[in-house]
Amino acid sequence: MAMAEARVQFNVVFKEANRTRRRYRAMKGSAGSGKSVNVAQDYIVKLSDPKYKGANLLVVRKIDASNKNSTFAELTAAIVRIFGSDYDRYWRIKLNPLELECKITGSQIIFRGMKDMNEREKVKSINFPRGKLTWIWVEEATELQEADVDILDDRLRGILPNPNLYYQMTFTFNPVSATHWIKRKYFDYKSDDIFAHHSTYLTNRFIDPAYHKRMMMRKEQDPEGYEIYGLGNWGETGGVILKNxxxxxxxxxxxxxxxxxxxxxxxxxxxxxxxxxxxxxxxxxxxxxxxxxxxxxxxxxxxxxxxxxxxxxxxxxxxxxxxxxxxxxxxxxxxxxxxxxxxxxxxxxxxxxxxxxxxxxxxxxxxxxxxxxxxxxxxxxxxxxxxxxxxxxxxxxxxxxxxxxxxxxxxxxxxxxxxxxxxxxxxxx
Ligand SMILES: Nc1ncnc2c1ncn2[C@@H]1O[C@H](COP(=O)(O)OP(=O)(O)OP(=O)(O)O)[C@@H](O)[C@H]1O
Ligand SMILES: [Mg+2]
CATH class of the missing domain: 3.30.420.280 (Nucleotidyltransferase; domain 5)
Structure with missing residues (x-):
């Protein structure tokens, strides 16, 4: 929706990512590169747009309860930024269970986890009152197993109700390990179905100077961590202190x-x-x-x-x-x-x-x-x-x-x- 889009600001580094219709949108990046804010804003803009009528979004984190303070918080913040104080004319925000519904288009956003068999089964039976499940956002995607993603992928099928619609899965994550399945699946393997993206805090124009300073300290004190969380490159977090x-x-x-x-x-x-x-x-x-x-x-x-x-x-x-x-x-x-x-x-x-x-x-x-x-x-x-x-x-x-x-x-x-x-x-x- 042009009006909605005008109210929020985007980082240019995500321009192509927000346009692509490829089935897999894999967005790796450093800490603070703006991935989560960008994806939240992108979805709110799209789901508020009658052009995409019939679209619905499923948001997934490994632990369902983590959604509330992360993805749900980002999406509601995006709604408020886009629509201002009378946002509730445009979006209904529900807490128990978490759910967002656009009053313009009827599109919904729901939240799920993939922690165990029970939750995986529940994902298989998702339905929406209007339209279809078209989009899935997997936040901190490295927390999931490859098999979890296959289950989700299976859910995106069938004839779409509107020619402007397309199926798409979005993954946002820090590239925590060069041996992770997500690298093999979406970065090493080339396909027209995959859009692989990279961003860092250096390309996020909303980052404050104090954050830059902290990152410089990290570069000196923790070069391995800086590679992943500062530069968004595939790395290895060796020497982790607590695993229990x-x-x-x-x-x-x-x-x-x-x-x-x-x-x-x-x-x-x-x-x-x-x-x-x-x-x-x-x-x-x-x-x-x-x-x-x-x-x-x-x-x-x-x-x-x-x-x-x-x-x-x-x-x-x-x-x-x-x-x-x-x-x-x-x-x-x-x-x-x-x-x-x-x-x-x-x-x-x-x-x-x-x-x-x-x-x-x-x-x-x-x-x-x-x-x-x-x-x-x-x-x-x-x-x-x-x-x-x-x-x-x-x-x-x-x-x-x-x-x-x-x-x-x-x-x-x-x-x-x-x-x-x-x-x-x-x-x-
Ligand atoms: N489009 C934007 N408009 C306004 N502020 C933004 C925007 N994008 C990013 N920011 C600011 O930058 C901060 C970091 O962005 P964000 O949380 O999206 O990073 P991230 O890539 O998801 O980081 P992490 O990998 O740590 O989850 C946000 O808390 C916000 O203050
Ligand atoms: Mg994030």
Whole structure:
């Protein structure tokens, strides 16, 4: 729709990608290259356009619950950007289950996961009240198995109701491994059905200078990671520190855990990250994250208050910033510093490696960081050193702080961790 298109801005690097009608649109790119925003805007523009009447979009992530804070959030943000404050005249936004419906064309967007047999089966029976399933967007596509994609591909068939329509699958992802099936299937194999695309944060004109700076730091400190997440080239994330985690839905309510607390790593140009973690039978559950850039402490406190962050829980904080800890205390939070000792980073990592970590799908930044957090590689010998790369590790710092009360001699009662010396030592509460 010309009117809709005029209201949003696109990066030129995606121009051809947004025009192609090839069946497979494979879009690899660095972190922050603008893939997700572009695809979200592209679909909202197209699905609002009567020219494509009868089109419907299925959005897929490996874990269905991850859709809410990523694809659904991007698509609703695109609707608001395109249609302004009276967007609800044009689009209906439904939360339970997530669904978007264009009031102009009747086109719908639905969201699914591909985590297990049950979810794969459900995908096979999707139907829409108007038109057909024409388009599928697989976000963070490297999380899927090749077989998942074949199931999805099978769904795009039959006579189309409108000559302007075409079947298309879109994949957006960071090129995490040169041996990944997605490279073989869409990049090494040449076909008229495939449109293979590449973008980097350098071709995203909406990226701010602070992001460029962080990327330059990464280039120096983590050349392997920079290759993938900075340049969008096929790489290998060797030396990943934590592999003992799952991203999955779970009950995050306070009462089900043996103990629960917050952990905070301060930042301004770097992210400021607050995690709320629960422990149950010695396993760690990351329940909630606040992850923001360029916000001062007062603004973050306001945000935490608005979100109803539990003030009764202890908050383990980065020791380097006593003034900020003081501000949190004044605001009524039970914040105090994590005492640093020689080698505490290693001790925290050792502890983290030995427990099972569950990450709630709403914690998208924790998920992104944990996938990339790795040991530094010695450029001369090619061997991994015993020190973590110190970029894009703000949620990981909070995660490290979060195990402090457990690591420091947990008190056990009938097998469960119920309190800790560290927590009990806190004065004045
Ligand atoms: N067309 C656009 N209009 C306005 N802002 C944009 C646009 N494209 C990208 N941006 C900005 O750039 C940021 C990064 O874009 P986006 O999240 O789409 O990157 P990405 O390629 O999906 O990154 P990742 O690989 O980390 O998921 C966005 O958060 C947004 O601030
Ligand atoms: Mg993205």
């Amino acid at each position: 985690y799952v991203v999955e839905e779970f009950d995050t309510s306070f009462s089900r855990f043996d103990s629960m607390h917050h952990a905070q790593d301060f930042g301004y140009n770097h992210a400021n990250c607050i995690l709320t973690v629960g422990f149950k039978d010695g396993e760690l559950f990351v329940c909630n994250e606040i992850y923001v850039h360029e916000m001062d402490t007062a603004q973050i406190i306001e945000m935490a208050n608005r979100q109803g962050l539990n003030k009764r829980l202890f908050m383990y904080c980065d020791a380097a910033e006593p003034d900020r800890i003081q501000m949190w205390q004044t605001a009524g939070y039970r914040a105090f510093k994590v005492i640093k000792e020689p080698n505490s980073v290693h001790a925290q990592i050792d502890y983290l490696k030995q427990i099972k970590i569950h990450i709630h799908p709403s914690c998208v930044n924790t998920t992104k960081e944990i996938q990339q957090w790795s040991w530094r590689k010695d450029p001369k010998t090619g061997l991994y050193l015993d020190e973590p790369v110190e970029v894009f590790d703000d949620a990981m710092a909070a995660l490290r702080y979060s195990v402090e009360p457990m690591r420091k001699k947990p008190v056990r009662m009938s097998g469960n961790v119920v309190g800790t010396p560290a927590a009990q030592r806190i004065p004045k509460w």
